[in-house]
Amino acid sequence: MSILSDKVAALSVNYFGPAARKFLERQTTAHMNGIAFDDLQKNDLAELAKWINVSGSLIIDKVKAKELSDKVVSM
Amino acid sequence: MKKFFTSLQTKLVISFLLLILVITGGTFLITNTQSKKALLDSTRDDMLQTVALVSTQFTAADLQTLSGFKAGDDGSPAYLSMIRRLRDMRSLSPNMVNFYIMSIAGNNISFVVDDAVSGPALVGDVYTDPDPRLFDAVAAPSVSDNFYTDAWGTFISAYAPLKDANGNTAFVVGGDMDASQVITRQNFIGTTIYYIMAGAILFAGFMIAIFSVTIIKDIKKLDKTADEISKGNTKVSVDVHRSDEIGDLADSFGRMVASLKIMMDMDEQPGDK
Structure with missing residues (x-):
């Protein structure tokens, strides 16, 4: 469990609620070569942000998904 | 569908109109x-x-x-x-x-x-x-x-x-x-006051109508989203953008819905976990 993944999870809770971490774990394992969310590195953020925008738009409002994506990529 | 007389919109509009009528009448x-x-x-x-x-x-x-x-x-x-x-x-x-x-x-x-x-x-x-x-x-x-x-x-x-x-x-x-x-x-004064009051009532009524309709519209959106989720439709999302208390409610509600949808999707695809 890294500090960076905790920060991303904490930020995402504001958009996805208590299941945010599960959502993020799924994005990293399914779309980012199977890496564990807890092993998230700084150079993974851009890719994760992209999938937050794509997959997140299916769950929450597109505007909010884009908003979170922008925040993650700028971390 | 809620009956007309028990709907929040009807109660809100009638309450405000009664309030305006009492105040302006007095x-x-x-x-x-x-x-x-x-x-x-x-x-x-x-x-x-x-x-x-x-x-x-x-x-x-x-x-x-x-x-x-x-x-x-x-x-x-x-x-x-x-x-x-x-x-x-x-x-x-x-x-x-x-x-x-x-x-x-x-x-x-x-x-x-x-x-x-x-x-x-x-x-x-x-x-x-x-x-x-x-x-x-x-x-x-x-x-x-x-x-x-x-x-x-x-x-x-x-x-x-x-x-x-x-x-x-x-x-x-x-x-x-x-x-x-x-x-x-005296009648001129009475008529002038009457027209001013009538104008004030119409303006207040118009503002109340807009106010109540926008609030109720967003509450109905939340209600519809909750209804769809409760019936298993995970494709819906909360589409309410406000900066007031209703907006805060929508944000909280949106987070709950998002979590629910994530959990429901995971249940449907257990192998993905």
Whole structure:
């Protein structure tokens, strides 16, 4: 469990609620070569942000998904 | 679907409209009553000053002349001269419709001079249904408390004593204002207030309608989203963008819905975990 993944999870809770971490774990394992969310590195953020925008738009409002994506990529 | 009378929108609109009606109705009633009373008081004051001023224009010689008038003198030069003087003074007060001079002996009031153009009282005519304030004028200028009606119409009148050299009241001069003039002014005030209030009600009603419709619309969106989620449709999302309490509620609700959808999707695809 890294500090960076905790920060991303904490930020995402504001958009996805208590299941945010599960959502993020799924994005990293399914779309980012199977890496564990807890092993998230700084150079993974851009890719994760992209999938937050794509997959997140299916769950929450597109505007909010884009908003979170922008925040993650700028971390 | 909620019934019309139990819906939040109906309750909200009706409550606000009732509130507006009560407030504006009360304001209209008080403002209308008080402004009409103020206008009447102002008119009474003006009339009192006018008639008091008229009373100062009569000299001891004039009172002597007035004392000499008796029944049948209505066409005499002295009488006509007195009429002209009253009419000249009245021409300076266009709101006054009539000036007259009366003698008062106990409860008996009789006309001495009346400058009315149409149907004037003649010398010696007894005034049978006087305004109660007329008797007060023996001591000091007085004015009608309100409109009163006599044989000549409905008026508001002011009176002032004509005192002789000894300070005794020899006659009383009176002046009438037609009630319709005051009522017309009062009605103008009432109508103006009415239009202002009506405009305020329409504007407030319009604002309330917009306010309630936008709130209810967003609450209905939340309700519809919850309904869809509860039926297993995970494709819906919360589409409410506000910066007020409803917006905060929508954000909280959106997070719950998002989590629920994530959990439901994971249950459907257990191998993905």
